[in-house]
Amino acid sequence: MIKNYPKFSKVQLHQIIKTELLRVKILAFNSAQIAHDTATHKENIAENKYDTLGLEAAYLAYGQTQRVIECDQDIQLFENLKVKNFEEDTSINIGALVVLQYDESIQLLFISPCAGGAKIQYCDQEISLVTTTSPIGKQLLGKYKDDEIELVINGIKQTKQIIEVI
Structure with missing residues (x-):
């Protein structure tokens, strides 16, 4: 295990991620509701062609509703993910x-x-979620512990070593 790092429980990690995905969904739902209420409020009925607050709120409500749907899809995808620990000879994947x-x-x-x-x-550690379609995710896919990856970040080439796969 990594020096100065606690032992990670994949079961707990998955639960924390699912909780975060649900929190994001609730925020998106609340935002969609507020935008819908704004779009349909009687004070936002257009009085002339330049009065677009209601229309703008309707577009926002639609976008927020789409975000809620995406959140539902994310939660479903994550719930279908099997919790497993990776062995030394297992390549990095989802x-x-x-x-x-x-x-x-x-x-x-x-x-x-x-x-x-x-x-x-x-x-007490920040963990970033990355997908296999992101630049770093593409580089990590199929790699093993002790492999290196190279990324260009803000025009600067960085070499990173994989020191642990859990």
């Missing part, structure tokens, strides 16, 4: 918790089927 090191920094990434870019806190 469901892996990957620990990268570059310079003196450590980065924790969970290879997720959805919700790329989301961040969660677990065992």
Whole structure:
């Protein structure tokens, strides 16, 4: 296990991620409801062709409703993900918790089927969810512990070493 890191429980990690996905869905639902209420409020009935507040709120309500649907899909995808620990000879794929090191920094990434870019806190560590369609996800897919990946971030080439796959 990694020095100075707690023992990670994949079951707990999955539960925390599911809880975060549900929290995001609730926020999206509440935002959709507020936008819908704004769009249908009697004070927002257009008085002339330049009065577009109600129309704009309707577009926003539609977009927020689509976000709720996406959140439902994310939750379903994640619930179908089997919790498993990775062995030394198992390549990185969806469901892996990957620990990268570059310079003196450590980065924790969970290879997720959805919700790329989301961040969660677990065992006092920030873990970023990445999908296999993201640049870093594509690079990690199929790699093993002790492999290296190269990324260009803000025009700067970084080499990161995979120090743990959980």
